[in-house]
Amino acid sequence: MEDFPASVWALVRRIPRGRVMTYGQIADALGCFGRxxxxxxxxxxxxxxxxxxxxxxxxxxxxxxxxxxxxREQRRRLEAEGVSFDAEGRMDLRAHLWEP
DNA sequence: GCCTTGACCGCAA
DNA sequence: CTTGCGGCCAAGG
Structure with a gap:
C-alpha cells in the first residue's frame, strides 16, 4: 500500500461489525499523527x-x-450493528472503538 | 507549480 | 460547556 487513500480504505475494511474508528486513530494507525x-x-x-x-x-x-x-444512513446502519447512540447523537467510543 | 478547500484534531480562552 | 485559532496533509482548479 503506497497510496494514502488505499491504505485508509484497507484499514476501514478491517473494522469489525459493530465497531467504529476515529479519523485520528486511523491516521495514527497509518503512522501519521495529526493527519x-x-x-x-x-x-x-x-x-x-x-x-x-x-x-x-x-x-x-x-x-x-x-x-x-x-x-442519516450512517447512524441507522450503526444502530443496526449494535452501536448505541446518545440523545446528542454521540456513541460510546469506550465500548465501540476498535483498535487494530 | 501555487492557491483554495475540506467527512479533522487538540488545546486555549 | 461552547467558541476560536493554528496546524497537518491531500486533491482539485
Missing amino acids: ARAVGFAMRRAPHDVPWHRVVSSRGVISPRPDTGSM
Whole structure:
C-alpha cells in the first residue's frame, strides 16, 4: 500500500461489525499523527465497498458531511450493528472503538 | 507549480 | 460547556 487513500480504505475494511474508528486513530494507525484531515479526504473518495459508516470523528460524533442523507444512513446502519447512540447523537467510543 | 478547500484534531480562552 | 485559532496533509482548479 503506497497510496494514502488505499491504505485508509484497507484499514476501514478491517473494522469489525459493530465497531467504529476515529479519523485520528486511523491516521495514527497509518503512522501519521495529526493527519486525520487526509483521512477524511480519502473517505470522500472512498468506493462503495468501504464501510465508511464505521468511521466517525473524535468524541464519537458523526461529522457533518456534504451528504446529509448519507449521514442519516450512517447512524441507522450503526444502530443496526449494535452501536448505541446518545440523545446528542454521540456513541460510546469506550465500548465501540476498535483498535487494530 | 501555487492557491483554495475540506467527512479533522487538540488545546486555549 | 461552547467558541476560536493554528496546524497537518491531500486533491482539485
